[in-house]
Amino acid sequence: MVAAAAAAVATGAVLARGGDAETGPATIRITELQTEFRRVDAGATGRIGDVEVLRQRLYNQRVSQRPIGNAYLVCTFLDRRTRLCNGTYVLPRGKIVVAGTLDSRLLYEVAIVGGTGLYDNARGALTVTSTSLRPRRDVLLFRLAG
Numbered sequence: 001m002v003a004a005a006a007a008a009v010a011t012g013a014v015l016a017r018g019g020d021a022e023t024g025p026a027t028i029r030i031t032e033l034q035t036e037f038r039r040v041d042a043g044a045t046g047r048i049g050d051v052e053v054l055r056q057r058l059y060n061q062r063v064s065q066r067p068i069g070n071a072y073l074v075c076t077f078l079d080r081r082t083r084l085c086n087g088t089y090v091l092p093r094g095k096i097v098v099a100g101t102l103d104s105r106l107l108y109e110v111a112i113v114g115g116t117g118l119y120d121n122a123r124g125a126l127t128v129t130s131t132s133l134r135p136r137r138d139v140l141l142f143r144l145a146g
Contacts (some may be wrong), residue, residue: 026144028091032056032071034136047077058089058140068092075102085110089140093118096142098126106130112142119144 035055042049056071073087081103087110089096094117100110107129115122124145131137 025146026142028140028142028144030068030140030142031059031061031131032138032140033059034138037136047080050077051075052077052083056138058091089142091119095119096122096126112144 033056035057036053037055038053040051040053042051052073052075054071054073054075056073057067058069058071059065060068069089069091071087071089073085075083075085077083078101082101083103084101085099087098089098095115096112096119097114098110099113100108102108102110105128107127109125109127112122112124112126122144124143127141127143129139129141131139
């Protein structure tokens with residue numbers, strides 16, 4: 001009887017969470033290695049309108065030395081320093097989409113604006129901290145709020 005009640009409670013808990021996709025609260029800490037960088041010059045004086053296109057390989061060194069995914073970012077310069085960036089982080093169980101402005105790629109924070117798969121409707125913030133410039137490596141801290 002106790003086992004049947006416990007099974008009913010467990011089933012109810014699973015069914016209660018089965019509705020809308022939830023992401024978080026959770027934290028994901030991984031690293032990245034920049035594998036490609038291109039700057040497209042808009043031809044104007046300074047950097048205004050120039051575009052940076054980046055490709056990165058994602059790692060979770062605590063689990064494996066092999067890459068776990070990729071990232072793709074496109075940043076457009078709004079003035080000599082400020083960039084407006086959009087990016088997608090492709091992870092094993094889904095994608096996380098980010099957007100925001102930054103003045104330096106050494107340390108910045110952008111908004112998590114959505115995702116797919118496990119990260120469907122993700123919200124929160126991504127903090128990026130540079131650890132090496134040659135080759136370019138960063139620590140990525142995704143703080144998922146829900």
